Amino acid sequence: MARIEIDRVRKRYQAERIVDLPGGRERPALNGVSLRLAQGETVSVVGSSGCGKSTLLKVVAGLEYPDEGRVLYNDHDVTYVRPQERGVGMVFQDYALYPSMKGKGNLAYYFEVHDRTEEEAERRVRETADRMGVGFETLLGRVPTTLSGGEQQRVAIARCIVREPQLFLMDEPISNLDAKLRERTRVEIRKLLRKFTITTLYVTHDQQEAVFMGDRIAVMRDGDIEQVGTFDELYSTPANLFVATFIGSPPMAVIPATIERGEVVVPGGTWRLPPDLAGKLPAGPVRAGVRPEGWILDAPDGVPMPVRHRERIPTERATFLYGHLGEANVAVTAPIDHPDRSEVAITPDWERVYFFAAQSEEPLHVPGVLELF
Template identity: 45%
Template structure:
């Protein structure tokens, strides 16, 4: 249970006729956390955000914010504000007017002097202090994103909802705005709940990540927990990238479990598996992250002989597509050029022996697919 919960979903479900967008879901978000809902299109992450924001009503279950049942409350009755994917700025208003609009509507009606002061503070916080009188059409994409952030925080919500807030920006701007989001979260001290399909964004920004799949939560954890100890092949493949192989349990040797791959190769893992999954002959899925492969043998074990199919040059690293002997599908390796024999350049058709430490061999019991 999260300490000091600010958002709590209890059995929340959303359906549209016969289609269930979100199955019965329990989720608790702590005050001051930066939590990200992560998953592919159609996984239920945006539906969850909209249910918390009040833009959708739950088919069943209960939504609480700050200890209050808001399941039936409209958005303006909830202590949340939202930064939308398209920013939704008014083009005929100035930057200051856009930011202050939410303070001028009847439900808030903040006095003019206080409104001006808070708009000025919000502009300074997002680094737009000199742009109060500009129109949205005069701003860059990154500046419009900052205006949308300022408009959301000026109302001082308990929870800030971020609906893919960086998706419209180019790569350089996205990287810069990620830093800004971290800074704003730290300075504001409020809860951020973000939706994204970008795993790099989620890993870099979040205190915890909620990985979703087909309307259900697949796993919740810190970025390190999800990356180092994914619960299923789906999570392993979505958080980062993972080569997945069908295998069977061959034997146990002390702390090691030995698996036999489809090509007959034996590979050892020093990762725990449930006792029920350790019986000889049991089907499992073995996973190896591309960056865990090495080109230098450490003890002669866990070797895959491969032919290079293609390679992409990434400066100090190479991303290599390979065909492993006896394995039907290609695998990928991220190799440091310093560790590559010879000149640090690999050519298509070249033979390469890859090795992996047993601690880096993931293993999932058959049935852990979701």
């Protein structure tokens, strides 16, 4: 196993692959990214398409070399070391199994290429099959085309494990499976990662998958890592508005507002701030962020919100009410037996409200945090 350090890595592609930003600036694929993985830790990297997460994975694997910065395994600089010399196991979205080989052949091929003995190959394949758990041996005698997507993924993971890698790199490994199989396969992958405690960088665009798989989560945007932390840290103390709205489902409502004389003026009405909070916030335009559970329904000072859609959540005995305040999309958690009305009055629970600067997206107030950012 390895400790991994990604130190101020920059990567810029050819001009035709660069996205222009306002003012004629160019956005590199990676813009001075730094990230550390402890030995045996799984870190999920999540972000929208084109944010740089797959490029980051390729740089760590050695499939791409950075223009600046370093990659270290156990404090050893491997920035320009060839992929095959890094002791890395990679699992791809398309499995990349050899179609003409049975499962056993896919596992043993590594030893054939590296001139290892048949005895060693047989022993390592057998040990890996035992470690993979019940039912895996039956997959070794079948070619990939006869296996389901989840079974192929198990073989692809076993092909990495048989090499005893220092590091696992997984690039959206279950994104092309159907929803039911994806859920089952991610449970199996998480079990294997915990069982083998191999340091893992797991790339995905799916927030729920990132939360389930990762001990910590790195949120990326436009070639930068915006924040790294556990789900609770990202959810409760987001570094900026982007992280606040990216993490959580339904997402946080972000409402354009103005602070005036101890009040929050929003589309459709006004809320009075508690005195202690009013003294912390600057007058003028802000953005108020409220998660679904951060609302109080039918309070006397509530602002009216037309209800456009209801979604029941039987497992949580709750209902989401969806509507708008001005142009802001709002989701409100309500009791499952809340009356079905076309309009509700909503007021923030001030102990759960976030405030962000109107222009910079930086937090002005995070609930539960004593000092402002």
